[in-house]
Amino acid sequence: MxxxxxxxxxxxxxxxxxxxxxxxxxxxxLISLLPNATLAAVVVVTTLPLLGTTxxxxxxxxxxxxxxxxxASCAGxxxxxxxxxxxxxxxxxVLTLTCQxxxxxxxxxxRKPGTEVFRPQSSDHPGDETExxxxxxxxxxxxxxxxxxxxxxxxxxxxxxxxxxxxxxxxQAYESQKCVKNAKVTSTLHTF
Numbered sequence: 001m002x003x004x005x006x007x008x009x010x011x012x013x014x015x016x017x018x019x020x021x022x023x024x025x026x027x028x029x030l031i032s033l034l035p036n037a038t039l040a041a042v043v044v045v046t047t048l049p050l051l052g053t054t055x056x057x058x059x060x061x062x063x064x065x066x067x068x069x070x071x072a073s074c075a076g077x078x079x080x081x082x083x084x085x086x087x088x089x090x091x092x093x094v095l096t097l098t099c100q101x102x103x104x105x106x107x108x109x110x111r112k113p114g115t116e117v118f119r120p121q122s123s124d125h126p127g128d129e130t131e132x133x134x135x136x137x138x139x140x141x142x143x144x145x146x147x148x149x150x151x152x153x154x155x156x157x158x159x160x161x162x163x164x165x166x167x168x169x170x171x172q173a174y175e176s177q178k179c180v181k182n183a184k185v186t187s188t189l190h191t192f
Contacts, residue, residue: 004049069093109167118167137174139164 002012023031031039060067072092077085109118110128119125131137136158138149146163149155155163164170 065096069096111171116168116171131174135162137162137164137170139167139170 002016005012007013056067056070059070069089069092073085073089075085076088079085080088108121110121110125110130111118112125113127113129119128121128121130138146138158141149141163149158149163150160161173164173
């Protein structure tokens with residue numbers, strides 16, 4: 001309602017909250033005298049703009065999971081009632097977030113030979129190059145995730161020399177480390 005009225009600042013939200021609290025405290029006895037049909041009409045008029053397909057399509061373009069949550073919320077409210085529908089939506093959100101936390105989007109990547117193209121490890125591309133001797137390097141973590149890793153035992157084990165902001169930096173560091181190791185092996189071989 002604030003957006004439709006042309007509100008542009010957060011002060012409008014504070015005024016709305018104050019009005020709702022005042023209504024609940026002082027006008028509830030008067031509102032309870034209104035016929036249910038009148039109250040239903042108010043709810044319908046204020047709710048109809050929220051059910052437009054434009055908003056659902058916008059959500060779908062951004063993130064499919066959010067779209068499914070929106071559909072579940074809408075179906076829950078229509079089939080079960082407002083409070084129960086919202087509880088269904090909250091339960092679905094918590095379950096989805098729990099599943100995402102237990103199965104994060106982390107990929108082992110391999111490089112397409114002779115290129116700078118990296119793709120998730122797959123049996124479709126068995127010739128892609130890997131790091132032999134297996135070592136764990138982290139890159140392109142979002143800042144909150146990177147901070148969690150840095151504070152964890154994994155972060156202390158990896159050290160900052162194996163955590164990078166992007167894949168290019170990680171590959172350059174790995175290749176320069178590999179060159180240093182090869183130089184050490186060569187110099188050791190010459191000393192015998």
